[in-house]
Amino acid sequence: MSRKPAAKLRQVSDIDLRLLRIFKSVVECGGFSAAEVELNISRAAISIAMGDLEKRLALRLCQRGRSGFSLTEEGVQVHEAALQLLASLETFRTHVNTVHKCLKGELNIGITDNLVTMAHMRISNALAALKEKGPEVVINIRMIPPNEIERCVLDGVLHLGVIPELRPLPGLEYYPLYEEASQLYCGRSHPLFNTPDGAIDQAALHHYDAVVPAYAQTSQIKALHQELNASATATDREGVAFLILTGRYMGYLPTHFAQRWLNEGVMRPLLPDQRYYVTHYSVITRKGLTSNLVLDTYLKELELTEASVCTGNSLVCG
Known part of the structure; x- marks a missing residue:
């Protein structure tokens, strides 16, 4: 008896993108319950969305039950592909906005914990200047460990990261910060x-x-x-x-x-x-990035805040 071929996803629709974003949040939160607050929808709605995504992909993406939440092998692969897809969509949107010289889009930042009490506030001051120039820019900050920041920047999930300088990676650009x-x-x-x-x-x-x-x-x-x-x-x-x-x-x-x-x-x-x-802390970005007006503007504002801080306090210039 011949085996029935697996269903194939022929076209990615807006519905698929919505379901993939829900799936991404569920994975990042570690389960349905924790994702309720993140997504601002009920656990039942999340469960329905996950079921719909599994049907559309014809794949079992996760195990959920008394033993907790975990991804299947197929779920791990779909999650990695979803991150790349969503990052590519944001890159496309940012590129189009750059063509129009319009400061719109997202700035996704990963920051090492407990830097907010730094007196010079270069990160915050540069964000304020960016928001002043582009009121419609959406800023997303994730407080995660340095190794995860590096991985997300390399994968294109984050536009930039703020990490301690431990070992330089060949795929990253480093800009001294603190x-x-x-x-x-x-x-x-x-x-x-x-x-x-x-x-x-x-x-x-x-x-x-x-x-x-x-x-x-x-x-x-x-x-x-x-x-x-x-x-x-x-x-x-x-x-x-x-x-x-x-x-x-x-x-x-x-x-x-x-x-x-x-x-x-x-x-x-x-x-x-x-x-x-x-x-020593640095801002990191991925080498070879396509021009991104939002990111370029933020990096320029960081340079300007460095100049102003160095004028007032030479210790920060290192």
Whole structure:
């Protein structure tokens, strides 16, 4: 008995694009329930949309039930293809707007966590200038880990990213943005909180519990953390702060991020002249991008904010 050939998708319609966008959100949110808020539609409507998409593609895209949400092998491939398709559509729209010299379209940005407290606000100031020039520009920001930002920029899902400089990738362009200083901190109930720096023995620091980052760092920064008694880890700087504030751990935090707790008197730096490091942040874009008026305008505004910041404070110029 011959096997019936699989149905083929002959044309991608507006309905298909709508269903693919719902599918993309469900995958990014990790399930139907979490996607309700993102999409602002009911879980039942999401379930119907997913069922319709599976029928139109003649593929089983995901498993859902008591065991949770997961993509099938076909679902993984369709998700990757959907990301490329939706990114291509946005590129087309942006290109057409560029032909008309019209500042419309989307700017999709990925940013590493906890940079909003940087005093110079280059990202925010450049976004404000972009919105001033193009009121109809839609700005989408995703707070995700650096490795995911790199992947999304390379895939065309994001127009640009803001990441720490760890290892340069050949497919990316790098534009220096920030120098971020970090120091070693402890909380108010820590045994060293009231000890003067001159009375702290650097070698004795190893006897106290410390929280270290579970995310990627340069070899030089890793070496500083390896000198500590690592008894806890955190996947981001907010997690590090949580443990420092228990008074049971010491750990490194960016000075701009920790300043609020210094002002409240619940945190202090330890040996700030010896225990510190600097992280360099860059804006990244994909090499060989087709001209994009929205992205080009934003990058130009970043350059202008750099010039104004450097005029007022030479430390930022690195």
